[in-house]
Amino acid sequence: MKARIFSALFIVMFMFTFSGAALASDETCAAGGPGASECQFERSLTILGIPIIDQTGPSVTCTGDTYACCGPNTAVCIPNGGVL
Numbered sequence: 001m002k003a004r005i006f007s008a009l010f011i012v013m014f015m016f017t018f019s020g021a022a023l024a025s026d027e028t029c030a031a032g033g034p035g036a037s038e039c040q041f042e043r044s045l046t047i048l049g050i051p052i053i054d055q056t057g058p059s060v061t062c063t064g065d066t067y068a069c070c071g072p073n074t075a076v077c078i079p080n081g082g083v084l
Contacts, residue, residue, distance in 0.1 A: 029069035
């Protein structure tokens, strides 16, 4: 019984941690954002101090009147005052 509860708790924690619940939506940046000239998305999952999954997404360097905005699958330059 304890093993079943532990397994269920572990699965729920894993799904919440790695499902992207804390990642950017279509309207925000997971990395970068207003004022950033460059960014790269990075996410990792560590369980009991052991790295399980490392994910690195694309990167971008922006110039001019733009800022860098990165997510797990995209990296774009957005005009200041603009939206993603």
